[in-house]
Amino acid sequence: MNPSTVARTPAPAASDAPLRTWGATHTWRPARRVAPHDEGELGAVVAGAGAEGLRVRAMGAGHSFTAAAVTDGVHLSLDHLSGIEAVAPQPDGTSLVTVRAGTRLHALNRVLASLGLAMRNLGDIDRQSVAGAISTGTHGTGARLGGLATQVRGVRVVGADGAVRAASGAAAPGSPERELFEVARLGLGVAGVLSAVTLEVVPAFWLRAQEEPWPLDRVLEQLDEYVDENDHAEFYWFPGTRRALTKRNNRATADEVAAWSGARAGARGVMRTAGARARAVLDEEVLSNGAFEVVNRLAFAAPGMVPRLNSVSARALGAKTYVAPSADVFVTRRRVRFVEMEYALPRAALRGVLDELDAWLRASAEPVPFPVEVRFAAADDVWLSTARGRETAYVAVHQYAPMPHQRYFSAAEQIFTAAGGRPHWGKMHTRTAADLAAHYPLDDVARVRAAVDPAGVFRNDYTDTVLGS
Ligand SMILES: Cc1cc2nc3c(=O)[nH]c(=O)nc-3n(C[C@H](O)[C@H](O)[C@H](O)COP(=O)(O)OP(=O)(O)OC[C@H]3O[C@@H](n4cnc5c(N)ncnc54)[C@H](O)[C@@H]3O)c2cc1C
Incomplete structure (x- = not known):
């Protein structure tokens, strides 16, 4: 071409x-x-x-x-x-x-x-x-x-x-x-x-994507190996719970690519079996789209239900592994409208920051039906990069667009700032x-x-x- x-x-x-x-x-x-x-x-x-x-x-x-x-x-x-x-x-x-x-x-x-x-x-x-x-x-x-x-x-x-x-x-x-x-x-x-x-x-290149619900404490206890031993590691933590959905994406081997490209050609999808495909759709819906919109509407109508909703969302997510071209693995659809703040933190500060955020969420009972997203980056030398000069953990807080976000974001920002955080230039x-x-x-x-x-x-x-x- x-x-x-x-x-x-x-x-x-x-x-x-x-x-x-x-x-x-x-x-x-x-x-x-x-x-x-x-x-x-x-x-x-x-x-x-x-x-x-x-x-x-x-x-x-x-x-x-x-x-x-x-x-x-x-x-x-x-x-x-x-x-x-x-x-x-x-x-x-x-x-x-x-x-x-x-x-x-x-x-x-x-x-x-x-x-x-x-x-x-x-x-x-x-x-x-x-x-x-x-x-x-x-x-x-x-x-x-x-x-x-x-x-x-x-x-x-x-x-x-x-x-x-x-x-x-x-x-x-x-x-x-x-x-x-x-x-x-x-x-x-x-x-x-x-x-x-x-x-x-x-x-x-193709990636092998492994998604698994883990106790948050397991992620934090093994954080260095979790982050350093995977090409692309991230996790979503559900506020009010101690549960996280872990996502680890690593370069697939030639054998894996051969096996999965055959399955893709046959099924026009990334999942090998109908059961696994249903699981993937359910997970994407729970975390990002249709069912998640329903969860957020319920949260909006009845904020008191949020802890229960988060616990159900966290439990609804299952383990899955699939192999697909890199862009298909990196990218998800986002149909539920939300607002977001994301801070770049020194990686060593992550655990303390999540503990403080957890304490604030429990004490305030703030209804937050969106998971907190945690990602990582190497130190770089770009003048205005949020990862400039230090190994970085990104912590992103989201709120369903129709729900109030000010109190949550303001509390999160104080915690992030005290830990030496730098705000994403495109997020609140x-x-x-x-x-x-x-x-x-x-x-x-x-x-x-x-x-x-x-x-x-x-x-x-x-x-x-x-x-x-
Ligand atoms: C659903 C969603 C998911 C997201 N996921 C991520 C994520 O995974 N990681 C992440 O880091 N961020 C993420 N973001 C943030 C997003 O990547 C940034 O805000 C990005 O800047 C948006 O790109 P855009 O093309 O919409 O730029 P715009 O928001 O339109 O513009 C951003 C800036 O770029 C400038 N600009 C645009 N075009 C030019 C040009 N030609 N020359 C000079 N300046 C220009 C604008 O003036 C503005 O200052 C997400 C945002 C949303 C809404």
């Missing part, structure tokens, strides 16, 4: 309807909406907006819960800038894939699979755009792996003057190009509008540049911004709050 023939996502029809985030956490009407068809048009729109004194902000899929994509100026959709531009195989077996910035991860995954390639790691959904996902530090799980921004090797970015600049991670450390690369690959869009991103991808939090400066080189970020965007065209209220104006 010729990569340049990749189907492009059609841009939404122009509309005056307000824009809103996936979680309905923010609603806004920009002064203007533009969906450029190529880099030249994108540059002209950005330069024109700046000349008019309007600010500019691109939006991907609108899946951030924060106001990262909100603007009162020019709203850019990059949906027309979609698809793969180039694939360059490397001597070490990886490939450098240059992808237009508006490409959705699900479209990218499909094309990569058709080329025998895959992203090294992914988050738990694939609806985001490539640019939006990297710009907020989107991550998956894996103690030896970093977030999506660590897979970026180069960018093309449209500056406030409308010019396109290429920046590579191979540029000399300390050079203006390398510094632009740092802020462009993870910087909430303050270094300009990304038009293309070069990602390092790997040969396609109340932190500001004043205290985030202890975690990130915000002066270096400000220097890059001053060089590429002296008039502040790419600012919005959220970037002013978290990065400084």
